[in-house]
Amino acid sequence: MKVSKEIEQLIPYKPGKSIAATKSEYGLSEVYKLASNESPVGTSPKVLSAVSDALSNLHRYPDPNSTELKDLISKQTEVSPNEIVIGNGSNELIDLLIRTFCQAEDKILTSASAFIAYKICAKAAGVKVIETALTDKMEYDIPALVSELQVSHFKIVFVANPNNPTGTYVPESEILKLLEATKDMDDTLVVLDEAYNDFVRAKDFPNSIALIKKYKQLVILKTLSKVFAIAGLRLGYIIADEKVCDYVNRIRNPFNVNSLAQAAGLAALQDTEFLKKARDVNWGGLDYFYGELEKIGVTYWESQANFVLIDTKMDSGAVFEALLKMGVITRPVKAYGLPTHLRISVGKESENIIAMDALKKVLNELSNNN
Numbered sequence: 001m002k003v004s005k006e007i008e009q010l011i012p013y014k015p016g017k018s019i020a021a022t023k024s025e026y027g028l029s030e031v032y033k034l035a036s037n038e039s040p041v042g043t044s045p046k047v048l049s050a051v052s053d054a055l056s057n058l059h060r061y062p063d064p065n066s067t068e069l070k071d072l073i074s075k076q077t078e079v080s081p082n083e084i085v086i087g088n089g090s091n092e093l094i095d096l097l098i099r100t101f102c103q104a105e106d107k108i109l110t111s112a113s114a115f116i117a118y119k120i121c122a123k124a125a126g127v128k129v130i131e132t133a134l135t136d137k138m139e140y141d142i143p144a145l146v147s148e149l150q151v152s153h154f155k156i157v158f159v160a161n162p163n164n165p166t167g168t169y170v171p172e173s174e175i176l177k178l179l180e181a182t183k184d185m186d187d188t189l190v191v192l193d194e195a196y197n198d199f200v201r202a203k204d205f206p207n208s209i210a211l212i213k214k215y216k217q218l219v220i221l222k223t224l225s226k227v228f229a230i231a232g233l234r235l236g237y238i239i240a241d242e243k244v245c246d247y248v249n250r251i252r253n254p255f256n257v258n259s260l261a262q263a264a265g266l267a268a269l270q271d272t273e274f275l276k277k278a279r280d281v282n283w284g285g286l287d288y289f290y291g292e293l294e295k296i297g298v299t300y301w302e303s304q305a306n307f308v309l310i311d312t313k314m315d316s317g318a319v320f321e322a323l324l325k326m327g328v329i330t331r332p333v334k335a336y337g338l339p340t341h342l343r344i345s346v347g348k349e350s351e352n353i354i355a356m357d358a359l360k361k362v363l364n365e366l367s368n369n370n
């Protein structure tokens with residue numbers, strides 16, 4: 001069997017290590033997974049009850065248009081249902097956007113150390129990826145992106161805002177510069193991937209939905225895997241110009257979103273109490289991490305998401321392994337070009353304490369050995 005050169009060379013996405021695999025490999029009874037930016041507060045009881053009600057209809061195909069879900073999002077965001085596409089997780093939508101608008105040899109633009117799915121999906125489709133370097137504050141360099149756009153044609157610009165794995169964000173003033181620079185390019189989309197926007201505390205974070213009417217090239221990408229806590233069911237959506245949505249819908253599999261995910265999404269998006277709790281737990285966890293990291297002098301970047309990136313100043317693979325032996329799963333981010341960095345997701349309060357205690361011990365031991 002032969003595949004394209006791009007698929008042959010593709011390094012597949014490496015998910016966070018599972019609790020079950022870690023328990024069996026290291027003979028541990030307790031393992032704490034702070035590796036995949038999942039919700040530490042479990043799933044909302046309202047979502048569980050909606051999913052349980054939907055179970056009696058599993059013999060039916062799901063609504064191919066996710067009508068109720070689109071109507072709800074339309075009401076909440078004041079965009080038309082025709083400006084929404086629902087996906088089987090936002091990862092599917094990244095793939096669909098690339099496959100809809102790019103042909104082999106076209107180019108997409110993003111930053112180094114941006115969410116890796118842009119690169120994987122593009123390469124699989126034979127699409128070239130150009131990355132600008134991060135700034136010295138580990139942020140997207142918007143002037144550098146604009147310079148690239150002035151000299152070359154890109155079909156899509158992907159901005160993860162906030163970005164995974166850095167946790168940094170692009171403020172509204174910078175996003176506006178990017179949108180102004182692309183507004184007269186009739187063949188370039190700007191995707192703002194807002195997987196983590198509900199965790200943002202920065203006051204100058206853009207209100208992207210308010211920008212959608214003015215900038216037709218803008219595509220907003222959302223997920224229900226993070227603050228809404230239904231990663232296991234897979235649900236995400238895009239908000240974009242009707243024409244963009246129409247094209248994406250032409251290649252979307254008709255039953256891409258299963259009926260349990262649709263029911264869960266409807267309940268999750270309306271559960272404001274759960275949303276508040278999830279944010280409070282996250283912010284408490286982040287502040288605790290910052291305090292502990294400062295005490296031990298570990299470099300970190302203030303995060304607008306549900307994880308923190310640290311620089312261990314040594315091979316992060318060794319730190320990751322040593323933490324695994326203590327039952328704490330974190331995420332080394334070498335694949336993002338950051339060989340000494342680790343990403344640690346916010347967990348439950350007790351898990352955060354265990355993780356920071358373990359990190360202190362491990363860094364101490366490893367630096368004494370060097």
Ligand SMILES: Cc1ncc(COP(=O)(O)O)c(C=O)c1O
Pocket residue numbers: 037088089090091092115160162163164193195196222223224225231235236
């Ligand atoms: C920035 C970003 N975008 C998109 C996704 C994909 O989310 P999902 O496919 O679960 O909706 C993730 C997942 O971690 C992410 O970090």
